Amino acid sequence: MKITAAQALVRCLELEKVDIVFGYPGGAMLPVYDALYHSSIKHVLVRHEQGAVHAADGYARATGRVGVCMATSGPGATNLVTGIANAYMDSVPLVVFTGQVPTSQVGTDAFQEVDITGITIPITKHNYLVKDPAALPQIIKNAFHIASTGRPGPVLIDLPRDVAGATIDFHYPETVKLRGYKPTYRGHRNKINEAAELINRSQRPVIYAGGGILNSGASGELLELAELISAPVTNTFMGLSSFPGDHPLFLGMLGLHGTRYANLAVTECDLLIALGARFDDRVTGKLARFAPHAAVIHVDIDPAEIGKNVPVHVPIVGDVKLVLQSLLPLLKKTDRSPWLARVQELRELYPLRYNREGGLKPQYIIEELYRHTGGCATIATDVGQHQMWVAQYYRFKHPRGLISSGGLGTMGFGLPAAIGAQLGLPDQQVILVTGDGSFQMTMQELATVREQELPIKILMINNQTLGMVRQLQEYYCEGRYMAVDFEFHPDFITLARAYGIKGYTVETEEEAQRVIPEALGTTGPVLVNCLVSPQEKVLPMVPSGRGIDETFEC
Amino acid sequence: MRHTLAVLVENNPGVLARVAGLFSRRGYNIDSLAVGRTDNPAISRMTIVVEGDDRVLEQVTKQLHKLIDVIKISDITADEYVDRELVLIKVSAEPEKRGEIMQIADIFRARIVDLGRRTMILECTGNEGKIRAFEESLKPYGIKELVRTGKIAMLRGSRYTNINTNGTREDD
Numbered sequence A: 001m002k003i004t005a006a007q008a009l010v011r012c013l014e015l016e017k018v019d020i021v022f023g024y025p026g027g028a029m030l031p032v033y034d035a036l037y038h039s040s041i042k043h044v045l046v047r048h049e050q051g052a053v054h055a056a057d058g059y060a061r062a063t064g065r066v067g068v069c070m071a072t073s074g075p076g077a078t079n080l081v082t083g084i085a086n087a088y089m090d091s092v093p094l095v096v097f098t099g100q101v102p103t104s105q106v107g108t109d110a111f112q113e114v115d116i117t118g119i120t121i122p123i124t125k126h127n128y129l130v131k132d133p134a135a136l137p138q139i140i141k142n143a144f145h146i147a148s149t150g151r152p153g154p155v156l157i158d159l160p161r162d163v164a165g166a167t168i169d170f171h172y173p174e175t176v177k178l179r180g181y182k183p184t185y186r187g188h189r190n191k192i193n194e195a196a197e198l199i200n201r202s203q204r205p206v207i208y209a210g211g212g213i214l215n216s217g218a219s220g221e222l223l224e225l226a227e228l229i230s231a232p233v234t235n236t237f238m239g240l241s242s243f244p245g246d247h248p249l250f251l252g253m254l255g256l257h258g259t260r261y262a263n264l265a266v267t268e269c270d271l272l273i274a275l276g277a278r279f280d281d282r283v284t285g286k287l288a289r290f291a292p293h294a295a296v297i298h299v300d301i302d303p304a305e306i307g308k309n310v311p312v313h314v315p316i317v318g319d320v321k322l323v324l325q326s327l328l329p330l331l332k333k334t335d336r337s338p339w340l341a342r343v344q345e346l347r348e349l350y351p352l353r354y355n356r357e358g359g360l361k362p363q364y365i366i367e368e369l370y371r372h373t374g375g376c377a378t379i380a381t382d383v384g385q386h387q388m389w390v391a392q393y394y395r396f397k398h399p400r401g402l403i404s405s406g407g408l409g410t411m412g413f414g415l416p417a418a419i420g421a422q423l424g425l426p427d428q429q430v431i432l433v434t435g436d437g438s439f440q441m442t443m444q445e446l447a448t449v450r451e452q453e454l455p456i457k458i459l460m461i462n463n464q465t466l467g468m469v470r471q472l473q474e475y476y477c478e479g480r481y482m483a484v485d486f487e488f489h490p491d492f493i494t495l496a497r498a499y500g501i502k503g504y505t506v507e508t509e510e511e512a513q514r515v516i517p518e519a520l521g522t523t524g525p526v527l528v529n530c531l532v533s534p535q536e537k538v539l540p541m542v543p544s545g546r547g548i549d550e551t552f553e554c
Numbered sequence B: 001m002r003h004t005l006a007v008l009v010e011n012n013p014g015v016l017a018r019v020a021g022l023f024s025r026r027g028y029n030i031d032s033l034a035v036g037r038t039d040n041p042a043i044s045r046m047t048i049v050v051e052g053d054d055r056v057l058e059q060v061t062k063q064l065h066k067l068i069d070v071i072k073i074s075d076i077t078a079d080e081y082v083d084r085e086l087v088l089i090k091v092s093a094e095p096e097k098r099g100e101i102m103q104i105a106d107i108f109r110a111r112i113v114d115l116g117r118r119t120m121i122l123e124c125t126g127n128e129g130k131i132r133a134f135e136e137s138l139k140p141y142g143i144k145e146l147v148r149t150g151k152i153a154m155l156r157g158s159r160y161t162n163i164n165t166n167g168t169r170e171d172d
């Protein structure tokens, strides 16, 4: 079949069963958009390319499928950069297409030329500059494979305009051609045996589960493991929703803003079972004080994560679901009631709490949200205090319930990610919990919400400040608040109305009790502007440079 | 400690940028890097000399493996291997000094590859120590210009760092 490379691209996407692409057109992408014109693939036109890549990311996190987005050359491509880095840091599978100037002009600083493959080397799992039009189908086949297997991540394909327009003899290859890429899925038998022995002998195990559980779909195995060996489970931020938030063995999140009982359980444990987690600095605090009494079992699909930050006693490279499936039959059901009693004691001594006095509290809003949704909603967030309150107070029931920027901490991620999640899961209740600062970074995508008729519920924790940075300035700069308190606040209700979106303002607990269920029950999109104090802090907190057992609460 | 890595990579444009970028981004020190294609034109071989303790080396190797274009990495430091660098040195050579310089060249089994009116170019191959000694011996005559390659290395005897032999990533 003779077609243009651009048409081949669209055929490849159809064959990869891509149903939605997020994008923004431009000159260099004309051939591709022309080919899309004839396709059944839905193209979602955003209002800024950052919106396209975050939406593809939100779609991928919510569904587990590969997210696809595209943009034109030059500024279109550079507008994607933050979103690509975001997906890279959180191991989200994306295939990103960018237009490029014609091959004859590459390298000449032509109009709207940037070296996007050069720029994105450190923030993609792999990238391609397509020079031979006939190679495009194989490249796309490889790209989907690379993005979605092993440790997932974004792959970028840069397509010069003349290449896109060239005619090729199309057939979609069945197999990938990648002799340098062979992820390990099955854990090493001996290591799994060693892990089983350690677990069976251990008296005070803690399971420390990260985003790898969600990526490999291992929530069922995780639950089975925890119940079988009576081990409490703590999640990393990325791991939240992989273990039921209301389970008696659940300790909540650990680390910087983790629960005190999770941090202390890790400090006291004799065995730390790390599953699909990477001992990030936000989790470990001062390394020398992290899990000082514990032997460490570390299961991860990425060998480079094992032993990177902490010494590991039993390293297991593999897919965590497959590894757990091999491990579970080797484990003895063990009574660990003294340990569970101790954990219960920690829970009671140091509960997660906040002071409800003095007006509407953000934590209360999240608790209300939890109460009205039963933990079953998909919650997208932005970045800041509101994000941490979601992590602490929303108890996720189902895997992939949290759509949030972890590794990069990208303000502005929330709204476009919620759009992607809602498009990927049309029947799911998708709620965005955002902050007044973050929201203003990508609020142009309200137009996309309206245009796509998405019933997203937006809950803004409006503290009229860049709360998280303000909190840092309070603790680390002796309250010298610099460039955090906004002096002008838009009227978000009028703004929402400009987009045909219904708005509510909430200032008291009573209003929250009334408005939240009403907003959730509304058919279309809604914005709830929750006015809260700028003083509220995210607590507990591990001071910078300290161990995770040294949390404080004011 | 210095390690010598033999790295087989896809002969794709950009592969050098990926490898070099990885080293600088993660703060690993490259002592030298030499690259050229192998008997298979689709594959290039890099010889990388990197400084670092075992932990650093483990990370370097693991991170290199994550590059899709990297096919195989062998740390040959602890094995028996032959290594070579090549240097070209342009040295001042007034007619009355030429005899002496040629004697030095003889000792190092270097070759004279160009003879100008007042300069000579000498070519010498050897391991790093020999090249250093050669350079030192020529210094008194006035080195005008010097260019050298990075180190290339190959295992001795019947052991290979090819992809079709001992433990390839291609064969399964």
Ligand SMILES: Cc1ncc(C[n+]2csc(CCOP(=O)(O)OP(=O)(O)O)c2C)c(N)n1
Pocket (backbone or CB within 6 Å): A382, A383, A384, A385, A386, A387, A409, A410, A411, A412, A434, A435, A436, A437, A438, A439, A461, A463, A465, A466, A467, A468, A469
């Ligand atoms: C793009 C970007 N710029 C700056 C930061 C640094 N930063 C982290 S949290 C934060 C404040 C966020 O404010 P807001 O969205 O209102 O959330 P709040 O903390 O008030 O809940 C800032 C500026 C960031 N994470 N991302």
Ligand SMILES: [Mg+2]
Pocket (backbone or CB within 6 Å): A384, A435, A436, A437, A461, A462, A463, A464, A465, A466, A467
């Ligand atoms: Mg705020």
